[in-house]
Amino acid sequence: MRQIYIFILISLFYQLMMGQQTNDAFIQLIENEKKAASRSSLDVNVNPNTLNYDLQYVRLELDLDPTQQYVSGTVTSHFKMLANSGNIYFDLANNLTVSQVKYHNQNLAFQQLSTDEVLINFPSTLTAQTTDSLSITYNGVPDGSSDAFVADYTSANDPILATLSEPFGAKEWWPTKQSMNDKIEKLDIKITTPSQYTVGSNGKLISEIILGNGKKLTHWQTNYPIPAYLFALGISNYTKLNSNITTTHSSFPFLNYVYPSSATSSVQSNLNWTNSNMQLFEDHFGLYPYRNEKYGHMQFNWGGGMEHATMTSMGSFGQDLIAHELAHQWFGDKLTCGAWNDIWLNEGFATFGAQLAYEKLLMTPSAFQNHLASQINYITSDPGGSVYIPSADLNFSRIFNSRLSYSKGAYVLRMIKWILGEDQFYALLKAYQNNPPFQYNYVKTPDFRDFIKSFSGKDFTEFFNDWVYGEGFPTYQIRWSQNANNKQLTFRVSQTRSSSLVSFFEMPIPIKVSGSGGQTAYIVLDNTSNNQYFTQNNVDFAVTSVSFNYENQILAKGSVIKDNTLAVNEHSKNKVNVYPNPAKSFIKITGLENLTHYEIYSADGKLMKKDITYPDSEINISNFVKGVYFLKFNQELIKIIKD
Numbered sequence: 001m002r003q004i005y006i007f008i009l010i011s012l013f014y015q016l017m018m019g020q021q022t023n024d025a026f027i028q029l030i031e032n033e034k035k036a037a038s039r040s041s042l043d044v045n046v047n048p049n050t051l052n053y054d055l056q057y058v059r060l061e062l063d064l065d066p067t068q069q070y071v072s073g074t075v076t077s078h079f080k081m082l083a084n085s086g087n088i089y090f091d092l093a094n095n096l097t098v099s100q101v102k103y104h105n106q107n108l109a110f111q112q113l114s115t116d117e118v119l120i121n122f123p124s125t126l127t128a129q130t131t132d133s134l135s136i137t138y139n140g141v142p143d144g145s146s147d148a149f150v151a152d153y154t155s156a157n158d159p160i161l162a163t164l165s166e167p168f169g170a171k172e173w174w175p176t177k178q179s180m181n182d183k184i185e186k187l188d189i190k191i192t193t194p195s196q197y198t199v200g201s202n203g204k205l206i207s208e209i210i211l212g213n214g215k216k217l218t219h220w221q222t223n224y225p226i227p228a229y230l231f232a233l234g235i236s237n238y239t240k241l242n243s244n245i246t247t248t249h250s251s252f253p254f255l256n257y258v259y260p261s262s263a264t265s266s267v268q269s270n271l272n273w274t275n276s277n278m279q280l281f282e283d284h285f286g287l288y289p290y291r292n293e294k295y296g297h298m299q300f301n302w303g304g305g306m307e308h309a310t311m312t313s314m315g316s317f318g319q320d321l322i323a324h325e326l327a328h329q330w331f332g333d334k335l336t337c338g339a340w341n342d343i344w345l346n347e348g349f350a351t352f353g354a355q356l357a358y359e360k361l362l363m364t365p366s367a368f369q370n371h372l373a374s375q376i377n378y379i380t381s382d383p384g385g386s387v388y389i390p391s392a393d394l395n396f397s398r399i400f401n402s403r404l405s406y407s408k409g410a411y412v413l414r415m416i417k418w419i420l421g422e423d424q425f426y427a428l429l430k431a432y433q434n435n436p437p438f439q440y441n442y443v444k445t446p447d448f449r450d451f452i453k454s455f456s457g458k459d460f461t462e463f464f465n466d467w468v469y470g471e472g473f474p475t476y477q478i479r480w481s482q483n484a485n486n487k488q489l490t491f492r493v494s495q496t497r498s499s500s501l502v503s504f505f506e507m508p509i510p511i512k513v514s515g516s517g518g519q520t521a522y523i524v525l526d527n528t529s530n531n532q533y534f535t536q537n538n539v540d541f542a543v544t545s546v547s548f549n550y551e552n553q554i555l556a557k558g559s560v561i562k563d564n565t566l567a568v569n570e571h572s573k574n575k576v577n578v579y580p581n582p583a584k585s586f587i588k589i590t591g592l593e594n595l596t597h598y599e600i601y602s603a604d605g606k607l608m609k610k611d612i613t614y615p616d617s618e619i620n621i622s623n624f625v626k627g628v629y630f631l632k633f634n635q636e637l638i639k640i641i642k643d
Helices: 265-285 319-328 344-362 365-379 402-420 422-434 445-456 461-469
Strands: 013-018 022-027 053-063 071-081 085-091 097-103 110-113 117-126 131-140 149-153 159-163 186-194 198-201 204-210 215-222 233-236 243-246 251-258 295-299 312-314 335-337 441-443 474-482 489-497 507-515 520-527 532-536 543-548 560-562 577-579 586-590 596-602 607-613 618-620 627-633 636-642
Touching (some): 071 085, 097 110, 097 117, 117 131, 186 198, 198 251, 243 265, 251 265, 265 295, 265 344, 265 422, 295 319, 312 319, 319 344, 335 344, 344 402, 344 445, 365 402, 402 422, 402 461, 402 507, 422 445, 474 507, 474 543, 489 507, 489 520, 520 532, 543 560, 586 627, 607 618
Parallel strands (some): 053 186, 295 312, 335 441, 474 560
Antiparallel strands (some): 013 022, 053 071, 071 131, 085 117, 097 131, 149 159, 159 233, 186 215, 198 233, 204 215, 243 251, 474 489, 507 520, 577 586, 586 618, 596 627, 627 636
């Protein structure tokens, strides 16, 4: 018996100070999406039975009435065979009834399987690279409990039929290919309804034709590649609030289909604000991906929203929700996660996009910092959990885990921005969007990680191991002191971790130092090992306080700064200290007063390196193999470990 999960994402309210001490409640930047259910016994990412063809074009000709939980019609699919085969599979719920499969004007034999598949046998084997087509005629009552296809009534008792197929629900109402490896290049959507209703869908509106029998035929067409789960319909007695979006880069239709009761001035104002949001995202992410067709919204009865390509389905029209769903058009729609394990590439990016709207358009700087602090508190409310979803944990509720897929995923991006700097980070996002292998295609976590390296030259492998595949967060203990004579600052940074699955979070640490006369300086400590010492020269004022993570740049919890408590006997000219130890790329000898000759020997006595070091200089050991070595200087012999 198939189990159905209805998962409502947690709504977190942030009491943020806005304007003149006015408290506004901001809902966390995640959809309150009701979504479809488990994918029977098949793999949730790829149905292996559909790997032998590429689905290229689909024409849907459906007869629908929003007062009825019922679908009937014909779906014609054009495909290219990728391997020789005498049959083809489509995903389709087995409670819908296929009445005919037409192929070159002949009926084909088919079977509807308990695995929610239709197996169709060809008259003869089709060879690889053959392009062909067939039509499936079917009807039935879609399982409304999965929320993929629901005929319902609005609060004003008007009929509404709406679809929401993410993640596994497309097969609940039309024969398709759900695997996360094949986008449909073109869709023609021809929907016949009673004439009083309006149909919203993906792409460009081609025509609305009154048929003269109390029926209307609505034709939409999209020529951008689309995964099955992003194809959607909304059918009701909508009021159309249509206009154009115009930015400094482009102009295209802006179509909004709302319930008559929602056609208010406040809703219209928020819809108008979408133009400012679009300008912001085009400036930071690149051109709107579907500008040859449209953007818009169609209202439905579920809370939150769903990022259907070119026409988002919306339960309400708050600016934060508009921003989140609009960001999805770049991240989730144009570039789609290649497996549900990688859902953070959709939801984390869209949450970050909404935060960008908060930062630049909707919040004061102090309110935005309060929001980030609230996000950190939420993410660190549990010590474990990875952003990437291990296959063993891949289920509906884990996919849409708001703390990990949404909030922590967004903070991973915020930390990448901190490491790269704002200009390079947003240049990276534009290049990522426009990278030919990724455009209108699927991407996975290693694709994004490796692209960062190719674009920036910085290797983020360890960062992804810690923050995406690993679990938890660090807690820092930072001690500092200042030499009164030369104003040199010394820091020692220690770290504990909430999860044993990460041995150490290597991270540049943001530090702000302040003086009694209002002076400030900003310092970055590249923390690569535990109990690591740092020195900062030329701080030309007496430091009275030190702040860590002053703009919530990184994820951490419960960190402590101990002012002026770095004892003299820990790190001073009276005590020579070698750190970090173990070390990966360099070591320092601190506490030296003069130039010093040193030698490094391997454990078997081989001289590996010799040179002169001076106070606080680094000795490069990056080319050493891992193991034990001995550092000799000033009659001292110290064991060091190359990690």
